[in-house]
Amino acid sequence: MAIKHYLQVADLTLDEYDYLMQRARIIKDRFKKYEPYHPLLDRTLVMVFEKNSTRTRLSFEAGMHQLGGAAIYLNTRDSQLGRGEPVEDAGQVMSRMCDIIMIRTFEQEMIEKFAANSRVPVINGLTNQHHPCQVFADVFTFIEHRGSIAGKKVAWIGDANNMLYSWMQAAKVFGFHLHISTPKGYDIDPACVTVEAEHYTVFDNPSDACVGVDAVNTDVWTSMGYEAENQARLKAFDGWIVDEAKMARANPDAIFMHCLPAHRGEEVSAGVIDGPQSVVWDEAENRLHVQKALLEYLVIGKVDN
Numbered sequence: 001m002a003i004k005h006y007l008q009v010a011d012l013t014l015d016e017y018d019y020l021m022q023r024a025r026i027i028k029d030r031f032k033k034y035e036p037y038h039p040l041l042d043r044t045l046v047m048v049f050e051k052n053s054t055r056t057r058l059s060f061e062a063g064m065h066q067l068g069g070a071a072i073y074l075n076t077r078d079s080q081l082g083r084g085e086p087v088e089d090a091g092q093v094m095s096r097m098c099d100i101i102m103i104r105t106f107e108q109e110m111i112e113k114f115a116a117n118s119r120v121p122v123i124n125g126l127t128n129q130h131h132p133c134q135v136f137a138d139v140f141t142f143i144e145h146r147g148s149i150a151g152k153k154v155a156w157i158g159d160a161n162n163m164l165y166s167w168m169q170a171a172k173v174f175g176f177h178l179h180i181s182t183p184k185g186y187d188i189d190p191a192c193v194t195v196e197a198e199h200y201t202v203f204d205n206p207s208d209a210c211v212g213v214d215a216v217n218t219d220v221w222t223s224m225g226y227e228a229e230n231q232a233r234l235k236a237f238d239g240w241i242v243d244e245a246k247m248a249r250a251n252p253d254a255i256f257m258h259c260l261p262a263h264r265g266e267e268v269s270a271g272v273i274d275g276p277q278s279v280v281w282d283e284a285e286n287r288l289h290v291q292k293a294l295l296e297y298l299v300i301g302k303v304d305n
Contacts, residue, residue, distance in 0.1 A: 004298055005115045005122045007108070008130040009169035010194060017136075017173065019302060023293035024140055024286075031066065031289065038068025039296055039303065044098040047125070049075045050105040055260065056125045056133070059287040060102050060295075067292055072098070091117030100299050121298035123291075128162055129192055133294070134259045135166040137286040139174060141279055142215055144286075145255055150175040152214040155250070157181050157206045157242050158267055159233075160188045163219050163259055171199040181209035183236045206240050210249040217257040218242045218267045234266070243269040247277060255279045 005011060012020070030037045045064040047057065057073065064071040081090050087110055094101060095118040103111050104125035115122040124132055142149050153176065156164050160182045171178040178200040182188065188202070203209035210216055221237045222230045247256060256268070256278045264270040273280060296303065 003119070003121055005118075006132060006294060006298065007111055007115060007122065007124045008194075009132045009135055009166050009173060011132070012173075014173055014175075016297075017139075020136075020290065020293045020297060021140055021143065023296065023303075024290045027292045027296075028286075028289040037066070040064065040067040040069035040099075040299055043067075043069040043100070043299055045069060045071045045295065046094055046098045046101045047071060047073050048079070048081070048094075048101065048103045048105070049073070049125075050081075050103075051126060053104055053125070055284055055287050056102075056104055059291050060125065063288050063292040064295060067295060069099070069295075087113045088117045090114065091122075092119075095119040100295060123294065123298070126162065129165060130169075131162045131166050131259070132169075133287065133291055134163065134283075135170050136294070137290045138167075138217070138257055138259070138283055139170055140290050141257070141283045141286050142255065144282065145279055146214060146253070149214075152176045153179060153212060154215045154217060155179040155181070155209045155213040156217050157209060157246070158218045158237065158240055159186050159221060159223065160192075161219060161223055163217075164188070165192045165194075167217065168193065168195050168200055171195065177201065179203060179209040179213055181206035181240070183240055185236055186233075207246050207249055210242075210246045213250045213254055215255050215257055216242055216247060216250055219259055220261065220263055221267050237267070241265075241267060241269060242272055244271050244275075247272055257283055260284055 047060055061071040091114040100121045102123040102125045105111055106128050108127045108129040111124055111127055124130055139149055156167055167178055172195040180200055181203040221233045256272050258280045262268055262273055
């Protein structure tokens, strides 16, 4: 099988996602039944972190071990990347010593360069522009709770960040429509948009973006790397909290989603994130299951067991 990387949502086709969703369900069921499953025995995942993480590290590291393989954690302090080694050289070297690589970094350009020089698959654990593994897990979670996402409506309330751009790609791949509401000054960057306008609608009023949707999604107002802007963002995002009033404008069976960590009282009210419509804990757990399916697929290809 030719090397396939997963650097953004659009890197896989709908058929591939359908297969991976099926595999994730099977792998999750085995996990719940404590059934050993080791298709990646003696395979090694290298995880490179330039940005801190809880869910990304835990889900990839635990997932690789559960599949029978080994996971090695590196950050910039532990590798020559932190001392200015060219990304292209790091890709050449690391990929000769392992079977798959996950990188969580700042710029998408860095991971693209790394992948171009890698002899093994590379997975985007997060960049400033894309967060494909999280949105993959989110779509999987929606399907678990509400069935097919095709033809549905999903609201994004908040910052135009990596999560939004991955959701925009997902709207095209999976065939749903995205409602977007961002504060003035934190609007969509046209350079980051890779899908046609027919797949999304922009709303000035965040409450209006929630009308008739099947899921409401948000993220922290100040992502990693933007801490210096925190006070300005708190002022600019006033009114963009996902609260009970906004959820009431969505469909009665709409779910609330958040990639975590969350700040109750800022981007989401405690009543929403801890309420009956919230599926955030399932989202977090499902990072483990969809990534195990992804690791299996990228390393050994399709399986039928």
